[in-house]
Amino acid sequence: MQTLTMAAIAAALLIFVLLGLRARHPGGLDDYLTARNSQTGLTLGLSFLASGMGAWILFAPPEVGAFVGPVAVAGYALGSALPFALLAWMGPTIRRRLAQGRSLTEFAAERFGNGFRRWIGVLSLLYMLCFLAAELTAVGAITALLSGIDGAFTIAAVAAATLVYTMAGGLRASLITDRWQGGLLLVLLALVALAALMAAAGDATAEAASAAPPSAATGLTVALTLVIAVTAANLFHQGYWQRVWAAADIPALRRGALLGGIATMLVIGVLGGLGLVAAGRGLELGNPPIPFFALLAEAPAWLTLPALVLGITLVASSVDTLQNALVSLGASETGRLGLRGARVLTALLMLPVVLLALQQVSVLRLFLIADLLCATAVVPLLSALFHRASTKAAVLGCLAGVVGAIIPGVVTGGSLAAGLLAASFPAATPTLAPFLGALVASSLVTAAVMVPLPVSRRRSAPD
Structure with a gap:
């Protein structure tokens, strides 16, 4: 079984590499970082979805649903989608003011000077490095949980595979893989969720039925916390801002942001709902709690493989975006980075992140x-x-x-x-x-x- 699992992981990553290597950019650092004026609304929408939907969605929304309830899930979904609404509002203005821009930090410098720009750059860097480390840590944990394979194998494999095509094709490679990864994750999520729900069908246990539901005040408090935290942090995600300039035009940007926001809300809502189901059925949620995987434990054994591929897809789609985003931020802040330097920086930035992820620390x-x-x-x-x-x-x-x-x-x-x-x-x-x-x-x-x-x-x- 482990041989089959490793083969499935390798096959999924190989497909992503081949898709990414198909991307061709006309040449030069600017196209490598921005794919300027080239992407349709549909491609951007799928890319926004895939870029933000990392492995965290298999852990956090189900846990919120299981322990805090539907109001908090709604807040989580809203907080995850709100940045895209803000992008649709802010993006056109920033794009008009900085027609040849590459990053949010350039807009900050244009309005408030280089001191403010550096602070925004530090916040963006810190947030994206945390995101990257969390994603690789999560994929290692998912692999070990579902298959018993050492998570270090998957961490190294995902980091290496995404590096291959992002170093070769830059943002265009990330965009072309996002389109396929976005569609694949929707299909896999629907399959896994449906099978898990069918396996969990039946009457709730007495223990679950007697459990006191969270108060409305608690749900509202958590919902508000998540709306503020998720919205604020995602606005510092350089990967989203790259796509402002990648859009073919402003209508494409707005359509893409709207599509990405709606799809994100639906995905978070479904996963939060799975957490509600797991708690309602009185399943053993684990310590730390992992309601989504508690549902999978009740499902047929064949579901493990698509669930694992789902996890790999989620992580690869967010990691390649973050790799490009970090290089874009570095290029914008230094002003001296050429195409070769951008590729070297991509690899160098991954080394400490992979080392941290291999420690499997929270x-x-x-x-x-x-x-x-x-x-x-x-x-x-x-x-x-x-x-x-x-x-x-x-x-x-x-x-x-x-x-x-x-x-x-x-x-x-x-x-x-x-x-x-x-x-x-x-x-x-x-x-x-x-x-x-x-x-x-x-x-x-x-x-x-x-x-x-x-x-x-x-x-x-x-x-």
Whole structure:
């Protein structure tokens, strides 16, 4: 069985490599990084879906559904789709202002200067490295869980396979594989979900029936936390911004963002619903809880292979996007990187990430810290779309966001140290207070500096 599983993993990755190597770019660093003005709305929609749908969707949404309920699942789905709505709104404006742009950091520099640009670049880099490490860690865990094969094999295989075609074809290679991976993951998800639901059919156990459902307040709190965290962080995903300039035109960009957002909401909703089913049937969810895989444990043995291929597809689709995104960010920030340098940087950036993933340590806490830092800066960044916004407003807004993230912990813990500890999520659990504090404080200060109080008219001097 393990031989068949390894062959299936190798075959899936080989197909992705062959698809990626079919991509041809006219040459030059700009096309390597942006595939400028070349992609239809359908391709972009599938790419947005595939790029954001990593292996995390097999863990987080089902767990939220199982333990917090449908309101939180709805919040998760909304938070995952909202960045695409913002892309449809912001993207055309940024594209018109920077017709030859490559990244969000360039827009930040154009509006607020290089100091603000570097801070946005640091946040984007931190978030994407966390995302990349989490994806590779997850695919190793999925392989070990479903097949008993050492996860290191899959981590190395996915990293190597995606590197082959992203180094060769750049963003075009990622886009062409995303189109196939997006369709494949929808088919596989439908198959796996349907089979798992059929296997879990029957009456709920007495234990499940007697379990108290989560309160509506708890569901709303988690939903709001997820909306803020996921929306803020995804706006710092350079891979999404590359596709703003890859779109053939602005209507294609808007159609792609709309399609990607709707598909993402549906996928998160389905997986959250599977978590609800697993909890409702009283299945043993595990520790840490993995409701999706608890459903698979009740399913026929043949379902293991498509579920594993689903996991490989999810990880490959997000990893190749992140590889391109990191190189694009590096090229935009240094200004000295040629095509050969971009390819070398792609490989070099993967080395520490793979080493971290091989340790199989949890990166959830680091992910939450990166999400919170993004939440401190998202409103000041969005203010760049308004002509009244200034560098002072953006910088003070970011500083206020950091203070706002710490204050809730200071209030409850009674010290600065307690506030810093709470904002670092010691239990690796998302909590609303730091995110809400960051968002509210950054919004209020940015708005206050951006829109000064009216000056009283001077009295006219007497004749």
